[in-house]
Amino acid sequence: MKKSLGIRKCLFPAAGYGTRFLPATKAMPKEMLPIVNKPLIQYGVEEALEAGMTQIGFIVGRGKRAIADHFDNNYELEHQIKGTSKEKYLDDIRNVMDSCDFVFMRQREMLGLGHAILTGEPMIGTEPFAVILADDLCAAPTEEDDMKALGQLAALYQRYQCSIIAIEEVPMEDTASYGIISGEEIADGIYQVRDMVEKPNPEDAPTNMAIIGRYILTPEIFDYLRKTKPGANGEIQITDALRALAQDRQVLAVKFKGRRFDCGSVEGFIEATNYYYENSYKSK
Numbered sequence: 001m002k003k004s005l006g007i008r009k010c011l012f013p014a015a016g017y018g019t020r021f022l023p024a025t026k027a028m029p030k031e032m033l034p035i036v037n038k039p040l041i042q043y044g045v046e047e048a049l050e051a052g053m054t055q056i057g058f059i060v061g062r063g064k065r066a067i068a069d070h071f072d073n074n075y076e077l078e079h080q081i082k083g084t085s086k087e088k089y090l091d092d093i094r095n096v097m098d099s100c101d102f103v104f105m106r107q108r109e110m111l112g113l114g115h116a117i118l119t120g121e122p123m124i125g126t127e128p129f130a131v132i133l134a135d136d137l138c139a140a141p142t143e144e145d146d147m148k149a150l151g152q153l154a155a156l157y158q159r160y161q162c163s164i165i166a167i168e169e170v171p172m173e174d175t176a177s178y179g180i181i182s183g184e185e186i187a188d189g190i191y192q193v194r195d196m197v198e199k200p201n202p203e204d205a206p207t208n209m210a211i212i213g214r215y216i217l218t219p220e221i222f223d224y225l226r227k228t229k230p231g232a233n234g235e236i237q238i239t240d241a242l243r244a245l246a247q248d249r250q251v252l253a254v255k256f257k258g259r260r261f262d263c264g265s266v267e268g269f270i271e272a273t274n275y276y277y278e279n280s281y282k283s284k
């Protein structure tokens with residue numbers, strides 16, 4: 001684990017249905033789909049741990065028990081492979097389990113990402129926290145020492161002490177799949193958010209700077225979420241709450257270093273699989 005960057009808690013909203021991956025996600029959570037031999041959610045938790053976060057909160061719905069089982073002992077299996085060459089396959093997950101505490105909260109109705117984050121309030125309390133959407137998979141930048149996206153945001157939080165979201169430039173024709181921000185660049189790749197809009201059509205999008213699934217949020221976001229009315233798709237959107245917050249306080253958006261794969265889509269999932277096979281698995 002790297003040195004603590006001051007934020008201890010990370011939420012993983014994982015209550016969605018994952019309809020784009022049906023039928024694979026009919027009885028199995030989308031977050032358990034593997035990129036090569038590791039489930040998406042484990043990549044996410046490892047990224048949080050790298051950023052110094054050890055209090056992990058999962059927002060789950062019905063049918064997500066496999067996530068809880070993944071971060072728990074499996075005595076029979078462990079006994080079976082003890083002392084064999086296969087034991088090494090459990091090294092990474094053991095490290096995560098030994099380093100983190102896990103809390104599971106149920107989102108009983110799928111009322112949107114903003115609502116899922118609000119469901120995590122009892123675990124977060126009144127401290128700044130992180131959010132990872134595990135289906136956005138962030139690979140480390142090529143420079144050896146650099147942290148992945150969440151660690152980069154957490155380091156910036158130490159300096160700016162405000163809500164910070166990760167952004168990426170996307171093709172203009174894809175804006176309807178993302179929250180899109182506009183704002184002033186105050187330092188290299190760091191924007192002070194002026195406005196943000198959820199899933200705009202290209203002709204209505206103010207820029208092509210898309211919000212991706214890494215956030216550092218200050219706890220007042222919960223008050224804004226409580227006041228947020230259902231928006232795009234009839235869901236309570238984190239983007240709407242953040243827009244309101246940005247009108248009252250500083251909210252920053254950061255072009256993080258490294259690659260992101262949209263593993264919520266089949267194309268992104270295949271790209272990530274090829275990338276991790278070539279760059280991580282094969283070279284081990």
Ligand code: UTP
Binds near residue numbers: 030135
């Ligand atoms: P998505 O929009 O990707 O939805 O949610 P989804 O259900 O996961 O996937 P598709 O579109 O049906 O294929 C973005 C993130 O927000 C979480 C999801 O689990 C995902 O991590 N989410 C969304 C919730 O936890 N609760 C909700 O009510 C909605």
